[in-house]
Amino acid sequence: IWDLEKLKERMPIYSHDQYDGTTRPDEDEHFFDKTGKKIEGAVFTPGSGYVSDPQLSSHNLQVAAEAKGGEFLFNKEITEIRQENGKVVGVTLKSGEQIDAPVVVNVAGPHSFVINQMAGVEEEMNIKTKALRHEVHHVPSPDGFDFEKDGFHTSDGDNSIYFRPETGNTILIGSEDPLCDPKEWIEDPDDYNNQVTESQWKAQVYRCARRIPDLKIPSRTSGVVDLYDVSDDWIPIYDKSALRGFYMAIGSSGNQFKNAPVAGHCMAELIDACEKGHDHDANPLKVKTVYTGLELNMGFYSRNREINPNSSFSVNG
Template identity: 60%
Template structure:
């Protein structure tokens, strides 16, 4: 006799765990299945875990701002559940978006005003007071060190910045997923690790469960794909799902660098998360008084779409997939060196290489599918970590409504936020939508 659950969630990362948590609170018997040994050990562990509100759409801004309320009161969200590993910490540094040609910051500001995001406008004098190591010249357009134009002398300065005091980052993204797993377990959720899904079973055009690599079959009338970089492979296992998605996903190799802060600047304690489209980078503090340097995917940087199975196999062995590339290390560190002239760029590259799960327009798919009972929370990597608790609650509401007969394709669910006085049309995240050309087509979403 197969084990039977109300809902199987494929993935136990920072989005899969909140979906289980919220469904369990609604009375669903849930099982998260993950092929790794513990919660949050996949692409979640490689996340920069930045919590910021600037997105290219008002819906994106609204969801991120709602997410702030969860991170700012983390223990309350977890219902004060204890975790033997301790609790992740929200480092509420504030978030600074530099006004540059690399960001449509006027659109961001308009979205902030519409949503009601708290922010301050900082002129360059204020930024220099708060970030004394910064050179506020404009270096646009973004180039690479191998381009002679990279070394052109700047002639004018930036216009200032927009500071969001509630922004920041989470100090340990894998631990945050583990915390939510423990909270979900307290509500009855179950988790199965070291278990790889190889088939999504269905009968009479309705999902019936999953089959694992060892042949184990587990039954459920609801299956939720939260497989991160593997999401497109999982969709192809389910009858008609891949074909029914107008928006597809794929896995992108991405690199994040670490670089020591200048000796006279306590970036760990005095610094901010900063998004700098002028140099195509974002930064946040990291332990050891270092800058964590991520790429904002400028046009001049190559994109490497990969097979996640091959990538993670290389990561576990001696493959090159998890080794920082000399060229990209140099590009990201040298770009930050323009903004921070006293930055000390070491000879030995240090950083993280992992995968993003990207949709065609870098906006996630939070939706049902063409196979009844099969749902998706995919295309999330790079810019949805901060939204994870909101997504968990929204997806649980969507799943429950669809299972009770709502036709989400014809009349999309209107999701009412718990903390901010706003609703969002979940059809915005539909698998059937056309590509959203308001997107930045980058990690900024």
């Protein structure tokens, strides 16, 4: 736990001002007005982190899988989840090619709901997924401070944003989805606006400027727009389905990428157990993690769970 003195020592560019709720700067004329209140401090988690190059890390996982005999197909579209007698038997590609498989796993990200509908399993799920458009923005670090070297991944709940170091001594700013921000749910994950919008740019960057008063705000917007795969309570679904042999690792909501190896281990254990006859719905599988030895109850991630009221209902999970 860092008090304000320690926080100032480690992050001198951070303001200690506390604000009464998150608003949008284009709707709040008092957006930058100080309340006279101060935050209490910060929680420092040195074991935390982030993956700054998901493409490289995904390629590393691909190469590791190929070394074990895995094969990859790219730029292919699935048009059918084939099944016989309540059991999956493979998939059909748009080209007409059929791939036979006794086990199919839906890891389609923001297309997860499309694949579930194709497989005919969505209706029996209590927790479902949708695609949510999200923006992250880039701004330069304040003069005289090397945020790329000395900055931290920071969750600022008071301003409903997170931000972290990015290459070129810049700061990446994302949203923690406050209620005042409109949510844009996407019906077709292959057709959405992938350009940064002025209104959301100002909302997230100006919120960051309240925490970092010396933040340099460029006149031109910069950032990345893509889709989150969001479950009803923003907690992933790692589970079987009503279709035998069809499994799901979905609803990861932008916060599970660095957990992929653990999720993969859990899914492998789950699939192996279910294919051998284990009734996961009646008796949720418990998985022992490889390195820490912690036991994870996979029922927590069930498609049939009730909405978790303790969720942040945001990218924080």
